[in-house]
Amino acid sequence: MAIPKYNEIQLPVLKILSDGKILKLKDFIEPIAKEFSLTNDEINEMYPSGNGHIFYDRISWALSYLNIAGLLEKPGRGLFKINSKGIELLQSPDKLSSYVEKSVQKSYKQKKELEISPIEITENKSEDLTPQEKLYNSFNKIRDTVYEEILNTILSKSASSFEKLVVLLLQKMGYGGEIKDSGLITKKSNDGGIDGIIKEDILGFGRINIQAKRYKRDLVIGREEIQKFVGALMVAQSNKGVFITTSYFSKGAIDYVKNLYGNTTVVLIDGIKLAEYIYNFGLGMQVEQLIEIKKMDSDFWDSMSDE
Structure with a gap:
């Protein structure tokens, strides 16, 4: 079976937390892998760049979005616990995906004075985007999610x-x-x-x-x-x-x-x-992955004689 998408992992995450226990990210790997009948190869599959495991990363994103949507709490660093709103949504599992999506979009819209991307991109026209525009879009989404995680973490501190x-x-x-x-x-x-x-x-x-x-x-x-x-x-x-x-x-x-x-x-x-x-400024942050994009050096190639 293919590795599930992060949004497919959200409901199993809530079910695992439904008894009120507090878990770390790694605690979700085995039960969710069992839920989707994943093989060891699928569980351990790496990104082509070699920077991280795909399945582990998707669980992390599922938890992040559930937290932003207000369905989970973080009682401590790297710890997750379901709250009353999460329990309520479990009673209507068919509404979970749309609720999380709307909550995350609302959260992003409430941002003020964010740095504007060099290229403004709309989600519903992704097929018209160049690879570089898609990259900008992905970067902005990741950055905005980390902003939310930073603020939610601060609010959990004294x-x-x-x-x-x-x-x-x-x-x-x-x-x-x-x-x-x-x-x-x-x-x-x-x-x-x-x-x-x-x-x-x-x-x-x-x-x-x-x-x-x-x-x-x-x-x-x-x-x-x-x-x-x-x-x-x-x-x-x-x-x-x-x-x-x-x-x-x-x-x-x-x-x-x-x-x-x-x-x-x-x-x-x-x-x-x-x-x-x-x-x-990298306070309490660490670089997860570096992507190096290269282009041809026109001066180098133009210096060669043409046939």
């Missing part, structure tokens, strides 16, 4: 872990330079509305103050919260601030920051931009 994460991110982005211990997490009992600090010079004269809010994705941050942060900057005698959240900012909050007067500068980083920075 608020203090999030504060440490954003300080590490700013350091990864080059703020603080080579200064030893340039990043600092403030104590909860006396943070004054400042969750973290990046020292820009050895003596600490220049500082970037950080506020980190690990909010649910659909919770908007309004102007009032940004005004409070600006007030905290004044108390800290600082004119540089970064407000980072997993959710998003209202238009009023964005306009307020744009119209700040004086020397105070505040940068707003919403959930999508946060995931993008984590992805692009």
Whole structure:
């Protein structure tokens, strides 16, 4: 039997988790292989590039999409557990595929300020695409899915872990330079509305103050919260601030920051931009596969005499 597609694996995944147990990805390999009567060769079949097992990868994608659709929870790193919505969908298995597809598409549509692909591609015209356009399309899909996984993982962590994460991110982005211990997490009992600090010079004269809010994705941050942060900057005698959240900012909050007067500068980083920075700067990320595309060197070939 052929190796099942990731969407064909989703229902068996939910059934395996239906008793409420918490499993790792590798725990699904044997029961799903048995479900589809796969041979050892099929289970262990590699991609032509040699980068990874096909069956294992498709299970991973099935779990990712179920998680994005809100049918699974991740109680820990690499752990999966069904939730009440997943149990509910199991009662109507014929609706599962369309529900996951619509949920994932809705999630993608809610993204704001994403980097635009060099080539805009519509799914329903894939037969008209060049191989390079299809490659761009695949890359964007994979990247967007990883963005979702990043944010869902952050939301499963503690608020203090999030504060440490954003300080590490700013350091990864080059703020603080080579200064030893340039990043600092403030104590909860006396943070004054400042969750973290990046020292820009050895003596600490220049500082970037950080506020980190690990909010649910659909919770908007309004102007009032940004005004409070600006007030905290004044108390800290600082004119540089970064407000980072997993959710998003209202238009009023964005306009307020744009119209700040004086020397105070505040940068707003919403959930999508946060995931993008984590992805692009490789914080907690690892390269899974490199694809090298070559084209002919016209200078080399043109230098040869024609027949």
